[in-house]
Amino acid sequence: MKRIFALTLSALLLCTPFSACVKPAEEGGSAAQSVTLTIWHDKEDAVAAALQSELDKLQPEIRVVLEKKNGLTEALKMVGNDPKAAPDLYFFAHDKLGVYAEMGILTPITEFVDADTLAQFLPMTLSAATYKGELYQLPIYFETLLFMYNRANMREDQVPATTEQLYAYMEEVTGGGHYGFLEQHSNAYYSAGWIHGFGGELINADGVPQLNTEQTIRALEYHLRFARLMTGESEYATVNTLFKEGRAAATIGGPWLIPTVREAGIDLGLAPMPIVDETGLPLAPYSGVQGLHVLKVAAENPAKHEAIKAVLHQLCNTDIGVAMAAASGCAPAFAACYELDEVKNDEMVMMMHALAQSAVPMPNIPEMDVMWNVVGNMLVDINMRKVNVREAADKAQKQAENLIAAMK
């Protein structure tokens, strides 16, 4: 009896893993009248709520389910072409769309939205969302780094208009655990602004690294002077904590930093990016454009095609832009939003709008994936390990070329 019981249990345990192989039940509800679309995202609650609220206006014909997904980028790689597991759309930054376009899991937005409607978006956001001549994202909002200062430490007349003024200020006040200016000096995302200010770039549109060009090397040499007057550690927590504690007079940070800075009681001021004296160009940080992407498996489903079109059109107006700006200080991609008082009165959003003229969209080519680490190592070599700039740039260029070759 005991043996039979044991063998039965074993048989049942053996069957357990196969229970997942059961054919899923057909979705209930009246499919003819109502279509459900799933959107994956990784955004904060306020942003997701604003989007959900706007898309709920399409009910009852179209029901949109927003699903917060941790590890969204990796999950899409795994299931992006599986109609049973993939979402219909996803809401994410533009910089990964080249990877997904090459994988063949995306459909161009132009299949659903006409050119006249798209012309109403900021040109920078459309250019960010274009890969190999195709537009793969409907931009909703964008973010870029801002020059922030603590009014308690830096008077209005001390706010630097140029990088040399900034350097002079740093030399004057840095010391005793206090800093004139701090940034994540050895992080590729933050240092890119300095490189762009010298006319350089990390990688060109053809996917060729540009780390040892004369412009980039000049920028790195120039930036090193500033890095020497900053903290040894250059990671997010240290830099931002020092700014929030009032030990750093100014910083370059993202809009996501602002709520916690204000909570910490800092009298925050925003200013345009300083202009590089040598080139006459402003520091031009990267911008990230957040928006909706359509999965090919959903676009090819005739039952969902019109619903996707309706969802995208619902977001081609000022409502969602204004809601996003109010919810989380996001800078709308829809140009007409900036004519409305609700947006015009938001200092941070308007500053980002002004920066949109000079900000450089993060490259969306797949080759960019390997650049973050390579450039990070190069910056560490230069700013922390005192390696000769040209030597470090040459080494990084070679490593980037090897990694890009290894991608294929």
Added chain:
Amino acid sequence: MKGKRRTLSAWFSQAPVLLIIALIVVFPIGYTAYISLTNMNVYHWFDFQIIGLGNYLKALAVFDSGFLGALLITLLWTAVNMVLQLVIAFIMASLLNIQKLKARRVYKTVLMFPWAMPGYVSILLWKNGIFNSSFGLLNQWLEKLHLAPMRWLAGDVSAFIACLVVNLWLALPFMIMIMDGALQSVDKSYYENAILDGAGWFTRSVRLTIPAIRPIIAPAVVITLFTTFKQFDVIYLLTQQVGAKTGANIHTVLTYAYENAFVTNNYGYSSAISMIIFFFLIAFVTLSNLKRKEKKA
């Protein structure tokens, strides 16, 4: 006939466990080996094909002087960690087994605490709370002593020691628990005889305790050897995390392979490197087991 039936029944009873092992251990290894023979990358994500040993040839480029340096650091890392873990765990477990020790359970619970915390959280707490040059506890102590602050994670040697300390903090609870269990299994009458013969603590430990617990702790040592050799998160999160690099240039084989292969999104190529490291690890452990058996013989 009866024997055959009994064997079949035994296999059938073990089948669920074997199936789980096959699914979570054997299948991933087999699938990685298969992918390593294909051209699966961003440009051939769903339409990949078998291309033979091309990825292995390409992978040899990663095994350059940088890899050799990482390999030496990994061996040093493994050896130092293992020695320290075994010595400290043995001492701690011995102290926990002192007769008439009060509040033994409290100490045991406290010692297990690092194990209960998620590794990621522990590592970042150490990084920001202890080693950070602006806010860290160590530099606050230095400041009180009127000494200049140090950048603990910037130099290669100091960063290696910092990583070692954090890894010991994370790994010791497991080893202490195993040692503690093993010590309790040793027959107390042996000690009584040894004490009567005039053996002190050190002699008892070397001649009696260690030989007695060796077979019990051997599996734990092998597991820890594997875990330490393929260590990634402690060194990566403390010193190499993208956007939070500290200036130290210490790499284990895995952090080196990650920076020089895994970031390429070329799964065929990365799988080939994983397989080579896997075989290397198997060879390393087999060799150390053989040496142990030789010593035993």
